[in-house]
Amino acid sequence: MTGEWSEEENGVFEAALVEFGAGRADRWERIAELVPGKSAWEVEQQYRRLERDVMDIEAGIIEPPRYADDYRAASPIPFSPARSRPEERKKGVPWSEDEHKRFLEGLEKYGKGDWRSISRNAVVTRTPTQVASHAQKYFLRLSTDGKKERRRSSIHDVTRS
Structure with missing residues (x-):
């Protein structure tokens, strides 16, 4: 099938990841049943891509995605998951x-x-x-x-x- 995933397919996929947690032998098959047109293999590959993206974000290799409805998207202050509002920016703590x-x-x-x-x-x-x-x-x-x-x-x- 297609390598492209629509926003709707990704939403169903992400919700299904929560519903069918890690450790289930039939996880990819069950998720594929909920995402029309996607095979268990495609679902697993999408998960692996998501996993790599998260690791790259954590390693600082790539920036977290910016969403249109995210108030931080227009902010000149860089995003940090440690703060909830851009105006709460604090100076970093020096390394000991x-x-x-x-x-x-x-x-x-x-x-x-x-x-x-x-x-x-x-x-x-x-x-x-x-x-x-x-x-x-x-x-x-x-x-x-x-x-x-x-x-x-x-x-x-x-x-x-």
């Missing part, structure tokens, strides 16, 4: 030395790019997006290492030892 050391340990164990694992298993006080942002700043700091004499000290200068 301990968090940075745990970040370095997680980086060594899980590798560059696996921000979700680092967040879940090493720096549990930070989200994958925060870990990715911290990593970006950390690697930028490393790449400008030769210009040390004219810059302020930073948490990114802390090493594991």
Whole structure:
């Protein structure tokens, strides 16, 4: 069948995901029965795409979707799931030395790019997006290492030892 999913099909699909939770052997077949014209295989593939999108959003690779009826869509302030109104924007909390050391340990164990694992298993006080942002700043700091004499000290200068 077609690879395109209408808004209506996606709505039925998402509601059915809740109704037929993970762990059911017949999950994809049951959901396909509710989405006209879609096979169990197509339903499962749609779920896998949704799963990848969520992981990319959590990792900070892509931005969350903006919806026409979402008041945040027209807001000049970036979206954050931690706040309910754009005017409630707060300055970020600086990373502690301990968090940075745990970040370095997680980086060594899980590798560059696996921000979700680092967040879940090493720096549990930070989200994958925060870990990715911290990593970006950390690697930028490393790449400008030769210009040390004219810059302020930073948490990114802390090493594991």
